[in-house]
Amino acid sequence: MKKILILSLFVLSISIPYAAAHPFTVDTIPSSSTNAPIGVTEVIVHFSEPIDNNFSSLKVLDSNGEQIDNKDSKYYDGDYSLVVTTPPLEEGVYTVSSKVLSKVDGHLVPNAFIFAVGDAKIDVGTLTKQDISDIVFLPEAGARFPGLVGQTIVLGAIIASIIIWGTQSKQLVKKELDKLENFHHGKFMTLTGIGLVLVFASNILVLAVQTIRLETSVIEVIKTDFGNIWAIRMIITVILLGLWFGMDRKKILTIKNKIPMLIITLGLIGTSSLIGHGAASGETPALILDYIHNFVAAVWIGGIIYFVFALLPTFSQLEETKRDKISLVLIPRFSMMFVVAVGIVIISGPTLMWFLESDVSLITESIYGKLIFVKIAIAAVMIGFGGYFQFKIQKNAERDLQKGTIAIYKKLRKSLKFDVILGITLLGVVALLINGTLPAGEINQVEAQKVSHGFNSLEFSENAKFDIKISSFSSGTNTILVKVSDFENKPLYDSDQIKVKISYPERNISPIEIPMKIIKQEENKPLEFQGDITFGFSGKWKLEVEAQRKQNANESIIIDLVVKPRLTDLSTKIIEYPLPKPSKPLYPLYDGNDSIWISDPSSPRLWEFSIESQNFTSYSFDGLTSMLLTKDSEGKIWFTDTPRNQIGYFDPSNNQIITKTLPKIDPIIDSNTATFIQADFDGNIWISITNKDIILKYYPKTDIFEEIKMPTRGSLPFALTIDNEGKIWFTESASGKIGFINPKDNKISEFMPEKPLASPEAMIFDEEGNLWIAEHTGTAIIKFNPILETFERVSVIDKEALPYGMSFDRYGNIWIPQHTVDKIAVYDPYNKDLIEVSIPTVTSFVQFSTSDSKGNVWFVEQQGNKLSMVKTTEIPITINELNDQDNFSLKYSEIVSPLIAMGIIATSLFFVKNLRDKRRLNELIMSG
Known part of the structure; x- marks a missing residue:
């Protein structure tokens, strides 16, 4: 029971971090991802906190990326919203880009949303997900980290020196007291001096980062609301430095001497709260609670730093026995201070979180929440050390003292040094949280989850x-x-x-x-x-x-x-059809009627599988292999025979196969490597010659080949497909690009994301005109929007999978063969879900797939010598299941309330224990 109480106490004690606010989008007019009427003339965006209009703006971009607004961004309804006017908008899709400066924490936050006008179709998936740099402001975190450490050291050292050293009975060290006071004075001043220098340096760094961010002058930065708080913080820092120099001249510091620095440092801590989430919420209780947390963290971590680098070194001036005795007697006094601090956090922490965010799912799924979990882990180890000091070091030392020997000083100092490292690491995580966005601020991801x-x-x-x-x-x-x-x-x-x-x-x-x-x-x-x-x-x-x-x-x-x-509501079953002869089936193709055609790289033949009769028929030809397939407008099944340097087709009118030798292409010394083949709407055949950077266009009516040279040398053109307009799309396996050829003039257009695609070797269009590309060695599929020219990456689950030829089922899900694992992945682009379905055959080696007219997915197992069909059955959702889904939710209050109660009990027990330990040890040492 004691362990449970302690664990609950630990979790609550670090449940609420320091935090600063980011202005995220609360509401927009027109609404994000919806259709507005033709003729809209303004865009309004509401934010979660006040913004500075001097450094904030909205931009409205059309589908070509051109800014079409009147560049007149201004406040709409107070400093929580902006409006920008536009000419009457015509039918189309528009992107609104915002960049706003928070009045609270001074962060310049970018964001974007899209909306449509009229009947234009909109694709929510084209919105770019927030990068972690937009959620956690790393340069600002780095600049504020030294200040966070510095103010923690200063406040913690002052309070700990007053509570622990200033009020401690010094009867045991009466003879050495003057010497100890002088030495302690030097260590205290050195420690607080380092802290103040860190705060001063941090102030300069923060101002520099802000100036660079806003691309303006230092004076203009200071004129902002955040700049005003910065100026106050700098003034307080300078005052503290002045007090420090005055205190350094004194030989001995009394409690009274430290009070002015304590009061001013409390003001310094207050400047952190004025740029926090509590201030941004507009709730006075939240601001007060935020301040309490800043204060308590400084007492905890700063007190440990003071104990290790000021108090324990002071005891080094004593002879060994006295040094160990006074170290022992100070442990319960030291612990009492932190137990009180923890008790305050138990009540105030969850309450503050209730003001900021009480949605458990958002907390657990956000980057903010993940940082909290990291912080909890570090803090739990630190508190574990506290328990170790009391239940192990203190207990053993007390037993040894009763026997006449004691050795605790060195153990305590060594253990606490590690605690200090953990504390500073924890402050690093806190610095990220200070500059992190609340869970609701990750608005794009949250909305995407809701849509699902x-x-x-x-x-x-x-x-x-x-x-x-x-x-x-x-x-x-x-x-x-x-x-x-x-x-x-x-x-x-x-x-x-x-x-x-x-x-x-x-x-x-x-x-x-x-x-x-x-x-x-x-x-x-x-x-x-x-x-x-x-x-x-x-x-x-x-x-x-x-x-x-x-x-x-x-x-x-x-x-x-x-x-x-949703994928979880689908029952899947794979039905396998073994080929009648040993072969290496590679590429399946549905012919639009009743048959699945299959290429065979192991021999010069094509396989036809009748879906109705479930029988295989083979057709041989004069050649070596059949590789990739396509069907033309006349129903002919075309294939590439790469090693024989030829293409061919099966003519359904006479069940004959005709072959055609490919022309010689420079450099003639190398043989052609013909890979993909694609028929266009005019009956012409396109072939990618991967090793020559050539795409061949073959005109069957005139028996003429035309060479189309790739713009990029060494690009290795590979996969081919066709869009609804007849453009021939291709991938460049080596250069990481995609592109298309306009068949009217053979003009080439190329596209590439910021980072080249990793072996793009298969692609397919969906019903909405988006192109999906398989990153073969990049273990991902990529969604490319040809209108917006944007790329969106979806990683597959298995990093060894090597995704390949994709196809769509009746529900619009993408089935992705993974030919190095015996699983086929399936991705739901609407709900953004990804699962894997196991293939019964071991070492199946699946590379390509196709879909029939009923939306069934077919694939071939090259090593398994089988054709397989994925049979999907929808599992209906019952009313009870829907009610369960709608009603079930993990409520914040249901989690927190019992933990608060247990935490308060545990805190009380530990406080009483430390009080008794303090009295007992004092009596034991004084009597000895």
């Missing part, structure tokens, strides 16, 4: 706005919430009813009306309606919402809903 469990959309009719939310947005029973308002977010004065209908025209399901009821009705606020909506199966449903008006025409909108199960 529901549907959110803001739709507009001629005179009304519909805010629609559906959870959990999957087949089965869901909850739909609808809020109807005018464009100014005010209720429709003549409407208090809505009609909601769903239909599935492709399957002749007529509109079904959904009963809706009012769940929220507040004065001057839009009505909120709720109902249960059931999707019988996954697919493209239509949703119609109509606001019933009494004095005006009804307002209605119709939207398409793509209902799909």
Whole structure:
């Protein structure tokens, strides 16, 4: 029981870090990732804390990346929001880039969101995730770290010297007292002097970093709200330095002499709280609690530093026995001070976190939360050392003293030095937290997680706005919430009813009306309606919402809903079909009818598998191998025969295979390495000649080959595919680029992310026009948006997997063969989930896949000599499961309340123990 109490106490004692605020986006108009009506003329962004308009701005960019706003950013409704005007926006997708300066902590925070105008389609996945440098400001953390250490040393040394040394009975060292006082004076002044120098240096570094960040002068930086706090902090630092020089001239320092420095240092600590999350919250209790935490941390860590580098060295002037005795008697006095501090944290810590963030899931999933866990681990080790001092070192020393011998000084000093290292490391983590964003500040990632469990959309009719939310947005029973308002977010004065209908025209399901009821009705606020909506199966449903008006025409909108199960709601089974003869199946291709065609690098033949009859048929030709496949507009199956330097095709009209030798390409001394093959819409055939930096275009009607040279030498063109406009896309395996060839003029365009792609060797387009690329040695797939020209990376689970040829299933999930492991990965681009499905055959060596007309995924096992199909079955979500998902949540208060109670009990017990230890040891030593 004692261990449980101690553990609870430890966790609570370090549960709340020092923290500073970052202004993150709270709300936007138009809303992020939604559609606004044509003609919008302004963009408004609300932030979580006050911002400085002189160094803050909004930019509105069109789909070409051109800034189209009027460059007139200004406050909208006080210093928590900005507005920028634009010309009337036409249909399209727009990006809003913000860069705002916090009035609280002085951080210049970048962010961005996208919205669409009119009927333009928007892809939420194109938003760039926040980099850790946008969440934890590393240069600022480095600049503030010395100041954090310095103020901790100064305040901790002053308070510890007053409580521990200043009030300690010195009867034991009465003869050596003058000598000890002089020596202690020197050590105390040296330690506090180092602390003040660190604070002063940190102030200069902070000002330098801020000046560079804002790209302005020092004077302009000081004029900002943050600069004002910095100036106050610098003035306090200078005053403390002046007091330090005055105290250094004194021979002996009394408690009274230290009081002025203590009071001024408390003001120095206050400047840290004025740039903290507590101040940013606008809540006075939160600001007070934040200050208490700054204070308590200084008492704890600064006190340890004082004990190691001032007090224990002072005892070195004593003869060995007295040195050990006074070291022993000071342990409980030292511990009492920290137990009191911990007791304060137990109450104030969780309370402060309640003001700042009480969502347990956000805390645990954020970078901020992960830093807290690191801090908890370090602090737990430090507190463990405290327990070691009491229950091991102190106990053994007391037993030895009763026997007439004692040796504690050296053990204590050695152990505490390690504690000091941990304390400074902990302050380094604290420096990151000081410059870290609260969990809710990681807004893009949080919203992405929310989307994965529901549907959110803001739709507009001629005179009304519909805010629609559906959870959990999957087949089965869901909850739909609808809020109807005018464009100014005010209720429709003549409407208090809505009609909601769903239909599935492709399957002749007529509109079904959904009963809706009012769940929220507040004065001057839009009505909120709720109902249960059931999707019988996954697919493209239509949703119609109509606001019933009494004095005006009804307002209605119709939207398409793509209902799909999450990966966890899919049951998968792999069905394997062994080929009738030994072979090395490489590339499967669905022909659009009933057959899966399979290439065979082990022999000159093609395999045809009938899906209906489940029979294999082989077709031989004059050559060596068949490698990659494509199908042209006439239904011919084309292939590359790389070692024979030829291509060929299977003609379904006569079941014959015709081959064609590729032309010689400079340098002729090297044979051609033909890899991928792709048919275009005109029946022409494209072949990548990987080793010659050439893509060949073959015109079957005229029997002519045309060479298209890659712009980049040594690029190694590899994979080929075609988009809806007929452009031929290619990957460059060596140079890490992708690009396309315009077949009208053979003009080449290339694209590459900041870091070259690692062996891009397979690609496929999705229904929305995004290009997905397999980074073969980069163990990832890449989503490329051809309109915005952005890259988004998704790492696979197994770092040895080598992802390859992808395909989509009926739900829009991407299936990714991994030919070095016996698993095939599947990624849900809507919900951003990734799992792996095991392949029954060991050493299957899967490289490529294809999809049939029903959305079934097929792949071949080259070493297993099998064709396999992935059979997926949706597991319906029941009403009870939905209710469980909606109702279950780990509440912050349910976790914290019992821990606070246990912590207070444990603190009380430890305080009483230390008090008794102090009295007992004093009596024991004085009697000895």
